[in-house]
Amino acid sequence: MLIVVCIKQVPDTTQVQIDPVTNTLVREGIPFIVNPYDTHALEAALQLKDRYGFRVAAISMGPPNAEATLRKALSLGVDEAILLSDRVFGGADTLSTSNVLTRAITLLNEQEEVGLVLCGKQTIDGDTAQVGPGIATRLGYTQLTLVDNIEQLDLLRKRVRVRRKLEGRHEIVESPFPAMITVVRELNRPRYPTVPMRLTSHEAEIKVWNNEVLKLDVNTIGLKGSPTWVSRIFSPEREKGEIVGDGLHDPEGTANLLIDKLLSKDLLAL
Amino acid sequence: MSSSTIFFAALLVFSTLVFCAGCYRRFSLITAGQPEDRFNRIDMRLKQMFLYAFGQKRVVAKQFGVNHFIIFWSFLILLLANGEFLAKGLFPALSLAFLPQAIHHGLLFLFDLFSLLVLISTTVAVARRLFFPPTYMNSAYVKARSVEGFLILSFIAILMLAYFGLHGAEIALGNEPGTRFMPVSSWVATILASYPSHLTLLVSIFWWVHALVLLAFICVLPYSKHMHILTAIPNIFFATLGRPNVQLREEFIKGGEFGVGRVDRFTWKDLLDSFSCTECGRCQSACPAATTGKSLNPRQVIHAIKTNLLANGPLLKKGGAPVISLIGEESEGSSTEETIWACTTCGACMEACPVLIEHMPKIAKMRRHLVEMKANFPEELLTLFENMEGRSNPWGIAPSERTKWHATMDVQQFEDGKTEYLFYVGCAGAFDSRQKHATVALATILDAAGVSWGILGKEEKCCGDSVRRLGNEFVFDRMAKENVALFKEKGVKKIITQCPHCFSTLKNDYRQYGIELEVVHHSELISHLLADGKLKLKRKVGGLGKILFHDSCYLGRHNDVYDAPREAIKLATGQAPVEFDRSGRESFCCGAGGGRMWQEEQHGERINLNRAKEALEKRPDTICVSCPYCMTMMEDGLKDLHADGTRVKDIAEVVAEGLRQ
Ligand code: SF4
Ligand code: SF4
Numbered sequence: 045m046l047i048v049v050c051i052k053q054v055p056d057t058t059q060v061q062i063d064p065v066t067n068t069l070v071r072e073g074i075p076f077i078v079n080p081y082d083t084h085a086l087e088a089a090l091q092l093k094d095r096y097g098f099r100v101a102a103i104s105m106g107p108p109n110a111e112a113t114l115r116k117a118l119s120l121g122v123d124e125a126i127l128l129s130d131r132v133f134g135g136a137d138t139l140s141t142s143n144v145l146t147r148a149i150t151l152l153n154e155q156e157e158v159g160l161v162l163c164g165k166q167t168i169d170g171d172t173a174q175v176g177p178g179i180a181t182r183l184g185y186t187q188l189t190l191v192d193n194i195e196q197l198d199l200l201r202k203r204v205r206v207r208r209k210l211e212g213r214h215e216i217v218e219s220p221f222p223a224m225i226t227v228v229r230e231l232n233r234p235r236y237p238t239v240p241m242r243l244t245s246h247e248a249e250i251k252v253w254n255n256e257v258l259k260l261d262v263n264t265i266g267l268k269g270s271p272t273w274v275s276r277i278f279s280p281e282r283e284k285g286e287i288v289g290d291g292l293h294d295p296e297g298t299a300n301l302l303i304d305k306l307l308s309k310d311l312l313a314l
Numbered sequence: 315m316s317s318s319t320i321f322f323a324a325l326l327v328f329s330t331l332v333f334c335a336g337c338y339r340r341f342s343l344i345t346a347g348q349p350e351d352r353f354n355r356i357d358m359r360l361k362q363m364f365l366y367a368f369g370q371k372r373v374v375a376k377q378f379g380v381n382h383f384i385i386f387w388s389f390l391i392l393l394l395a396n397g398e399f400l401a402k403g404l405f406p407a408l409s410l411a412f413l414p415q416a417i418h419h420g421l422l423f424l425f426d427l428f429s430l431l432v433l434i435s436t437t438v439a440v441a442r443r444l445f446f447p448p449t450y451m452n453s454a455y456v457k458a459r460s461v462e463g464f465l466i467l468s469f470i471a472i473l474m475l476a477y478f479g480l481h482g483a484e485i486a487l488g489n490e491p492g493t494r495f496m497p498v499s500s501w502v503a504t505i506l507a508s509y510p511s512h513l514t515l516l517v518s519i520f521w522w523v524h525a526l527v528l529l530a531f532i533c534v535l536p537y538s539k540h541m542h543i544l545t546a547i548p549n550i551f552f553a554t555l556g557r558p559n560v561q562l563r564e565e566f567i568k569g570g571e572f573g574v575g576r577v578d579r580f581t582w583k584d585l586l587d588s589f590s591c592t593e594c595g596r597c598q599s600a601c602p603a604a605t606t607g608k609s610l611n612p613r614q615v616i617h618a619i620k621t622n623l624l625a626n627g628p629l630l631k632k633g634g635a636p637v638i639s640l641i642g643e644e645s646e647g648s649s650t651e652e653t654i655w656a657c658t659t660c661g662a663c664m665e666a667c668p669v670l671i672e673h674m675p676k677i678a679k680m681r682r683h684l685v686e687m688k689a690n691f692p693e694e695l696l697t698l699f700e701n702m703e704g705r706s707n708p709w710g711i712a713p714s715e716r717t718k719w720h721a722t723m724d725v726q727q728f729e730d731g732k733t734e735y736l737f738y739v740g741c742a743g744a745f746d747s748r749q750k751h752a753t754v755a756l757a758t759i760l761d762a763a764g765v766s767w768g769i770l771g772k773e774e775k776c777c778g779d780s781v782r783r784l785g786n787e788f789v790f791d792r793m794a795k796e797n798v799a800l801f802k803e804k805g806v807k808k809i810i811t812q813c814p815h816c817f818s819t820l821k822n823d824y825r826q827y828g829i830e831l832e833v834v835h836h837s838e839l840i841s842h843l844l845a846d847g848k849l850k851l852k853r854k855v856g857g858l859g860k861i862l863f864h865d866s867c868y869l870g871r872h873n874d875v876y877d878a879p880r881e882a883i884k885l886a887t888g889q890a891p892v893e894f895d896r897s898g899r900e901s902f903c904c905g906a907g908g909g910r911m912w913q914e915e916q917h918g919e920r921i922n923l924n925r926a927k928e929a930l931e932k933r934p935d936t937i938c939v940s941c942p943y944c945m946t947m948m949e950d951g952l953k954d955l956h957a958d959g960t961r962v963k964d965i966a967e968v969v970a971e972g973l974r975q
Contacts, residue, residue, distance in 0.1 A: 056704060061714070077704055236696055239686040239788045243568040 045159040045199075045221075047089045047098045048149050049122065050179070051082040053106050053113040054169040062279050078113050081164025085227045087234040088194060089162050090121050096199055098159065099123045101152055105133055105144050111250050118245035119237035126152075130254035135267030138170070142178030143265055147258045149183060153222075160204065161224040165190055173226070180224035188223055192230040322403045322525060329529040336536030337544065340589055343627040347582035350562075352552040362670075363551040372668040376596065378442060379668075384435045385470070388428035389543070395425045395477075396528060403525060411491070423495040426481075430498045433474040436467050443467075450599035453614050455621075455646045458595075462538050469531045472523065478502045479520035487513050542592045546669040549590035552583055553670035559661060559872045560822045561678050564787045573682025573785060577622045577640050578630045580676065587671045588620035597663035597673060602903040603656040607918020610656035612663035612673040614649075619676065621647035641680055654680050655692055658921065659783045659908030660867040665899050681785025695784060698912045703789055706775040707741040708912060717771045719743070719750040723757060728768030730805030735760075735767040735834075738820065740813040741776050742942030748949065749812075749942040752964035756812055756836050759966060762973050763849035765839075767810065773800065779815040782823065784909035798827045808832045810839055812966065814868035814941045815907070821873070835869055837879035837940045837965045844885040844969070851972030855887045858968060859935025863891035864925070864948065865901035866941035879940050879965050886969045892932050902928065904951075906943035926951025930960065940965045 055074045078086075089100045102117035104110050105128040114125035128144055136144070152158060161183070166173035173189075180187035193207040195216060202221040207214050209228050237245075255265070263269060288305060289298030306312035365371050370386060373379040394410070401408040410418055443451075443458050451458030482502030484490045493500055506516060535543060564572055574580050595613060603610035619640075625647055626636040638647040641654065654677055663673040684690045701710030717725075719739070728736045737760065743753040760767050778793035797820075800806075809831050811817040821833035843849035861883060869875045876898050883891045896902045905921030915921065926948060929937050937952075939945050939962060948962045 056712075075704060233693070233696065236685075236689040236691075236699060238689045239566065239572050240568075240570075242788065243566060243570075247568065 045098055046156045047092060047100045048152060048158055048161045049086050049089045049102045050145055050163045051102055051104045051113055051117060052079045052167050053110040054079045054167050057168050062277060078116055079164050079167045081166060083234040084229055084231050085162040085164050086117055086120060087232045088227055103128060103148050105141060114250050115245050118248045119242045120235055126251045126253055128253050132255050132262055132266045137270035137272035138172050138174040138178055140265045140269035142175050142182060143260060145179050146182040147260055159221045163226045165226045165228050176224060176226035186219035186223040188219060189226045190228055191225050192228050325529055329532045332533040333536060340536060343623050344582050344585045346578045346627050346631050347580050347585040350581035350583050352583050355555055358555050359551050366670060367547040367550045381435045381438050384431050388432040391424055391428050419492050419495045422492040426496040426498045429474045429477050433471060436471045440467050450595035453598060453611055456593045466540055469527050472527050476520045476524035480524055482506045483513050483516040483520060539593045542590050545586060545590040549586055550670050557822050558664055558672045558675055561675055563826050572686035574679040575641060575683035575687060576636060577626055584676055585623055588616050590669045591616045591671060596666040600662035600666040602658055602660055602921045606921050606924050608656040609650060610653045615673055616671055618647050618649050657908050658903045658905055658910045660903035661871040665871050678785055682787050685785040686788055692913050694913050699786055702776060702781050708780060709745055711745050713772050716744045716774055719753050726768040728770055728804060733766050733768035735808045735810050736806045737767045737769050737810045738816055739769055740816045743812050746942060749945060752812060752966050755970035756966035758970050758973060759840060763843040777816045777819040779819045780909045794824060794827050798824055798829045801829060810834055810836055812836045814866040818868045818872050835875060837882055838875060840969050841878040841882035844882060853972055855968060855971040861891045861936045861938050862929055862932050862934035863938045864944055865897055866944050867903050867907055869940055870901055882965055882969060883938060886972050891938060892934060894928060904944040904947035906947050911943050922947035922951040923954055926955055930957055934960055937962045938965055938968050
């Protein structure tokens with residue numbers, strides 16, 4: 045049985061700045077990383093592989109250089125890596141992205157039964173958290189979002205029970221396979237690649253599926269298939285910070301002051 | 315041939331066989347190790363050997379070292395006497411008396427004198443072990459009061475007593491022609507002379523006691539820690555001539571194995587080291603981890619390698635599987651992971667070891683195995699490694715922030731031909747809010763002295779020190795290559811660093827990547843600028859009160875820079891700094907090196923607290939440091955001790971005080 049992990053290459057947003065004139069992200073020289081939430085999805089898949097013997101495939105839609113992201117996945121131990129790359133996929137919003145990913149998963153399912161699809165809860169560049177649910181809807185899979193613990197997995201009955209992390213509470217839900225799970229950071233601690241695995245991944249094959257393989261209607265993908273339109277990107281004006289108390293001479297009092305302040309602004313809940 | 319000669323010959327053959335079997339076993343185990351070239355620059359090696367082996371430089375530096383010095387030299391001299399004794403046992407006609415008389419008499423005198431000295435020294439050694447054994451002589455598996463220790467000492471003492479007995483009796487019998495040259499034996503003879511009828515019997519008793527103990531000694535030697543008698547001298551000869559802290563490079567080829575996870579993956583020299591340990595405990599007493607209650611004891615690390623090799627070596631040589639793991643067991647032949655991660659790479663162990671054993675590189679090799687083969691390391695390091703790979707700094711701060719420190723100053727970019735020095739600011743210098751003050755102070759000094767310098771700004775990358783010492787050689791290799799390429803592209807030849815870790819890495823480690831940089835630590839540069847009159851202070855630095863100087867391990871022990879910072883302080887303040895009890899070569903680590911900066915200390919006393927307490931004993935107003943890590947550790951230590959009256963300053967900050975109006 046196969047687990048599919050959807051991963052995305054994103055710019056390291058801590059290093060991204062917004063060009064004040066053009067209102068676009070300045071991406072030059074900014075390194076790309078694997079979307080941090082996706083690394084947790086990857087880890088969850090690999091742990092399930094270690095425990096139950098699933099095969100794991102990582103898929104990613106992106107430009108040819110997104111290959112690096114898939115190599116990282118390979119170095120961590122996924123069995124197969126597929127890059128979904130075609131000019132016609134470019135400029136996609138969450139809807140057309142999920143169309144592409146859905147088709148890829150469907151094709152994979154034709155080769156080997158897909159049990160679970162794992163995604164990060166959202167990406168750090170788009171922050172929409174829509175792609176995972178989008179895939180689930182299109183595939184007709186159960187969607188289990190915001191999962192912070194995989195409680196139980198029953199291979200015989202083909203069921204999975206997970207804990208969802210919601211605002212101020214947890215929810216434990218169970219679903220039959222196939223299911224789509226989006227994960228939060230608390231789920232696990234991603235592993236680090238060993239050197240032998242890195243060296244193997246350097247030479248491993250990364251399949252590239254373009255639209256000749258996926259055969260999607262061009263009106264449902266890329267810019268054409270994207271109803272969303274970004275009018276402007278800008279950094280919100282931030283109020284200048286203030287100095288609270290005197291931490292040097294009265295650290296405890298200042299800490300209390302700070303906590304009170306955070307509480308009063310509803311930034312902290314007790 | 316008399317029956318007793320035949321009996322003796324049989325015993326001699328037997329002991330020789332036992333001795334050779336022991337030596338063969340051990341030396342053949344050493345060949346299980348990986349190749350490593352330690353045969354270069356023979357002249358330097360000989361020099362090293364004379365200084366440390368025959369000169370016993372390190373041995374005599376410590377209390378009771380003289381005792382060992384005497385035993386060592388007596389051993390060499392008495393080797394001749396014992397050789398004669400054994401030869402004579404087989405062929406009574408053989409004797410040193412065939413030598414020219416003057417030489418023979420001289421030798422007799424030396425034998426007599428040194429036997430007495432040995433007797434005194436062994437008595438002192440026994441008394442020390444019995445009545446005031448230093449705590450560092452005990453380790454988890456080897457004790458100061460071990461049977462082995464006493465056995466060997468008593469063997470030696472009995473040999474000497476038998477020597478005097480034998481020669482005393484011979485003199486009393488009138489069989490010894492060189493009596494005049496044997497004052498001690500002659501004195502013994504005067505006592506024995508009162509038993510004239512027993513003298514012949516006494517001669518044979520003493521002879522046999524001497525013979526049996528000598529043969530027993532020969533048998534035991536290769537099986538005990540006294541093996542060092544055979545291995546210490548070659549071990550010193552083969553000790554590294556370079557900086558032991560510069561670990562060997564690894565080649566990343568698919569299918570390769572990285573680091574050391576099995577004892578035969580060590581090099582032959584690592585294994586020879588393990589057979590050379592004398593169990594003196596000096597490394598243990600100097601180690602910041604061992605002395606603050608961590609599980610790491612450098613001596614035990616070496617002992618574990620030996621124990622492991624003895625247990626696994628024969629199996630491994632036959633292609634079998636090891637019975638004890640090198641890493642991860644709580645046993646005499648293994649080092650736990652916790653042990654391996656506890657090392658600050660301060661080098662105090664290597665500085666202390668009288669036989670020049672290289673502990674730290676072995677720890678680094680085992681770390682490499684854990685990181686590179688197993689991806690198994692303390693949790694905190696995951697973030698560090700990812701930050702290093704992703705953003706080339708330990709905190710994962712955006713590289714664009716590297717220039718924030720000079721918001722209030724005009725600073726030039728480095729440009730070949732326009733600027734002479736690259737000021738390699740370093741991650742702490744650029745990102746750590748406290749260290750940024752030192753960065754500004756140094757920049758101010760450089761400007762005041764008219765030094766031509768520039769920075770790489772956002773293009774600067776971490777030197778990779780922490781990842782290398784933590785065994786993540788794969789990532790270090792990449793970082794080093796990137797930096798070397800950057801330096802070459804920019805035409806960088808001279809570098810100023812304020813961090814001893816950058817200093818050591820750029821200067822020593824990067825040489826392995828084919829770049830020779832002229833790297834100067836800011837304390838060296840400042841002291842030169844002051845001494846040459848290029849840096850003119852507006853006033854003598856007062857105001858900082860009593861200044862205590864703390865040596866950074868990577869500046870001092872790893873690079874032998876001890877005087878420059880002291881000189882700079884003296885020139886700036888007019889007064890030499892106050893010294894710690896443990897200073898210079900014997901300085902005590904702040905606890906942050908070797909990637910310890912990024913890990914919690916779970917057990918025992920925190921190393922920085924230990925050092926901060928030691929500092930406060932000197933009642934300083936200012937503790938002067940020359941390293942960003944020491945800065946953090948010292949400040950934290952003082953804070954925890956509520957020592958509000960004492961501040962920590964970087965050497966640049968101390969000197970820059972003199973530039974204020
Ligand atoms: S390098 Fe320092 S911390 Fe590491 S074992 Fe040696 S003395 Fe101990
Ligand atoms: S390693 Fe060196 S310093 Fe440590 S106990 Fe052995 S001989 Fe002594």
